[in-house]
Amino acid sequence: MHGQSTICGLLLLVSSLSVAQDRLQVVSSTPLPKSIRARLGRGLRLGCSRDGGTLAALSPKVVGKDVEWTHEIVALTPGGTLKARIDLDKVLGAGMANIEDFAPGPDGEIYVVATRIWEHFERDQSGRIIERSRVRDSTLWLVRFNDTGQFLAKTQIEVDYFAYIRIAVFPSGSFLVVGYLSHPTPPGVWAEEKLEPFSGIFSRDAGFLRRVELPDTVLVRDPRINWNVWQTTPMLADDGDIYVVMTGEKPSLAVVRADGTVYGVVGLHIPDGFLLTGAGIVGERLAGDIQAAESPFTQYFVESDIQSGDLILLHSLSGLGPLSGLGWKLACPTRSHGIIALTPEGTLDTLMASTEVDGNVH
Numbered sequence: 001m002h003g004q005s006t007i008c009g010l011l012l013l014v015s016s017l018s019v020a021q022d023r024l025q026v027v028s029s030t031p032l033p034k035s036i037r038a039r040l041g042r043g044l045r046l047g048c049s050r051d052g053g054t055l056a057a058l059s060p061k062v063v064g065k066d067v068e069w070t071h072e073i074v075a076l077t078p079g080g081t082l083k084a085r086i087d088l089d090k091v092l093g094a095g096m097a098n099i100e101d102f103a104p105g106p107d108g109e110i111y112v113v114a115t116r117i118w119e120h121f122e123r124d125q126s127g128r129i130i131e132r133s134r135v136r137d138s139t140l141w142l143v144r145f146n147d148t149g150q151f152l153a154k155t156q157i158e159v160d161y162f163a164y165i166r167i168a169v170f171p172s173g174s175f176l177v178v179g180y181l182s183h184p185t186p187p188g189v190w191a192e193e194k195l196e197p198f199s200g201i202f203s204r205d206a207g208f209l210r211r212v213e214l215p216d217t218v219l220v221r222d223p224r225i226n227w228n229v230w231q232t233t234p235m236l237a238d239d240g241d242i243y244v245v246m247t248g249e250k251p252s253l254a255v256v257r258a259d260g261t262v263y264g265v266v267g268l269h270i271p272d273g274f275l276l277t278g279a280g281i282v283g284e285r286l287a288g289d290i291q292a293a294e295s296p297f298t299q300y301f302v303e304s305d306i307q308s309g310d311l312i313l314l315h316s317l318s319g320l321g322p323l324s325g326l327g328w329k330l331a332c333p334t335r336s337h338g339i340i341a342l343t344p345e346g347t348l349d350t351l352m353a354s355t356e357v358d359g360n361v362h
Helices: 002-017
Strands: 018-032 045-048 055-059 061-064 067-069 072-076 082-087 094-103 112-123 129-145 150-157 162-169 175-183 195-204 207-209 232-236 241-247 251-257 260-265 274-280 286-290 295-305 313-315 329-333 339-342 347-353
Touching: 018 045, 045 094, 055 094, 055 329, 067 094, 067 251, 072 112, 072 251, 072 286, 094 129, 094 232, 112 274, 129 162, 162 195, 162 232, 175 232, 241 274, 241 286, 241 329, 274 329, 286 329
Parallel strands: 018 313, 045 329, 094 162
Antiparallel strands: 018 347, 045 055, 055 072, 061 067, 072 082, 094 112, 112 129, 129 150, 162 175, 175 195, 195 207, 232 241, 241 251, 251 260, 274 286, 286 295, 295 313, 329 339, 339 347
């Protein structure tokens, strides 16, 4: 019943906004290699490569009680075939590594920000291991690979103690880091770590260039809201600038130039009671997926104007009503107003609007 009221509320709001609507259909579905299908999870991170392909972090491996590390990335062609598979374990010289984020770089490169995982052992008098622990190092590393996954270089990033970070790469090879500086609590003191918003531009060899002052509507003071962490996502657009999007109930957008200038700050209009959970930019539009805040089984895709933040198109999912798109995860918007999405079943689906568009609802 609650789900029905949420849908009715959405339709009423859309009606009042006179937003164009259409229905998405699956026009192609490509099964991914079996080794990848088995590793797709709900926490999967996705990105777009410059050629319209998909970058994805495979699901974490469990290395201890309630401790998980993500160490693998795959690059898929626009047709869904495997182009590169990158395993960060051993690359940093610690045996294990955790991927914090990744993004496409110039000339087909793949930028990865990762940390080392150190393993510690306690032994008894006979030398037998009685306890094993793994600790995440606070130092961040930038690791670059070519488009086929071949290792190119690794460099330590000059700022330590990052948390919840995201990156995007400018055409020059410098990159923007958006996230938080983590200030650990003293030993023996129980409290949540203090988070300080941070955004800055680093050179291709990970040297710090300049701080970027993002508004607190885009980089909030504390991303922990109702036990969730709403992260800011930077994405390179066609104009060579990076568009930084804050997800959640009150999403917003800011544009960052390579010299650190911030402009074009707008609020992104989405229906009341919904959350923006993912976004991608192509041309002059932002495509995103929204889900009902109190009913995660209701999913729609939206298109917004990146200049004004106005909602210009609502994509519903044809076939089974509000449950038809359950689990589809936005990978990339296409230039033909389509959406490429990954499914829990391990397929890369292309969703396109049906030939009939519902038009504006009044």
